[in-house]
Amino acid sequence: MKKQFNYRQLLGENNPLLRFPALHEASLDEFSQKTYEEASLNDILKKGKMSKGSFYHHFGDKFGLYLAMLDLILKKKYSFFMPILAEKSNSGDFFGVIRSVIQASYEFMMVDPRMYHLSNHFLETDERTRESILVYFSFDYGQGFGSLITSAIHSGQIDRHFSADFLIGVLALFFSNIHKLLPPHSSSTEALTTLDQIIDLIQYGILSKKGETE
Amino acid sequence: MKKQFNYRQLLGENNPLLRFPALHEASLDEFSQKTYEEASLNDILKKGKMSKGSFYHHFGDKFGLYLAMLDLILKKKYSFFMPILAEKSNSGDFFGVIRSVIQASYEFMMVDPRMYHLSNHFLETDERTRESILVYFSFDYGQGFGSLITSAIHSGQIDRHFSADFLIGVLALFFSNIHKLLPPHSSSTEALTTLDQIIDLIQYGILSKKGETE
């Protein structure tokens, strides 16, 4: 009877990655450049200067490492978005909120592109595996957009002929592809004007045009 | 002195995949579901009922197979877009053209989602490897958008404060992510209304609004 590893011990302040910064770095490098399957555990251990024995003792297996890493990433990401949503969520200004959110996305990306790509990659994996990972996280990740959009539709800020699901998809698309729209090697001011263009594009597309037929 | 394999013999009407349909199918399945690196040559050969000896004789190596497959895919894709661009390119109606193009994208996707995903995946690989593949193809893939957009800017159909590169990025983003915006299990009429919503979103966002300040 083998005692099986409990992944939950990886999460929170006991996250072993906090005690092994070199391994943490190596994991971010490897997993952000390759698929989960492609990422080489052996290479990570080599770069992170940890032995097989220690690794399997602390993390259980490859999935455990991925989970521990994702825990830190998602918490970091949350720390970028929580203050904004807390502050502006009730302002009633839908486009003001998403402007702030996309700016926060950009800042998160600049702090560590590896985390940005990893969280995007995570959001793009098929729902089944994503669910099997989210089981371990208490906070419900992501869909704050839903309520934001439906209330904006009801308050008449968004043209009614767009469906909420469609708009959620469009926003998610933009937010996880900022890096593809920024000019290469752009300065932060250039980047900000691009972000403004994204918002403008969205806004004048979906804002209900009340005065148009007058 | 080993005689080296010439990849060019894989292209065009001598493409060996045309003679081995089972292998062609197996390749599309495997490469559309996995990364190039993840895709298992052994599995492809097993499913495609071809021996190692035959394979390396006809295709040279894994890259050769990928190249041969991409050749057929890109030609197929071109057959969807060429007639549209030939017919409508000079109409002067920018939004009419991109509406037709996105509908063609959708039809291409419906004919074979594997090809659609593979061509997207190809467009998203880093520029270096993409270049090293494009060497083998004569037709210059993709950037018909550029001239279309600049001429639309000059003719005043697009608001001047959007840069051409930005708009190219936005269009590419939408065109390669149609599948994420369609409602799940959507009928073709549902799909078409979604495509219309995409165009509407783009159009009323970037169309210059001449009458707005009157």
Add this chain to the structure above:
DNA sequence: GATGGACTAGACCAACTGGTCTAATACTTG
């Protein structure tokens, strides 16, 4: 029928994969 090249089958290869196991070491507690 003989020669020679196109083609095929599959045994084999070194390199690598994630994971297991044992033995030794470090550390805590009595």
Add this chain to the structure above:
DNA sequence: CAAGTATTAGACCAGTTGGTCTAGTCCATC
């Protein structure tokens, strides 16, 4: 100091990877 537990190192494992190689078959040309 002794006993016991937590941690570590790395040899080892079976399975898979893309690729090579040899031996043989098939088929056209002479």
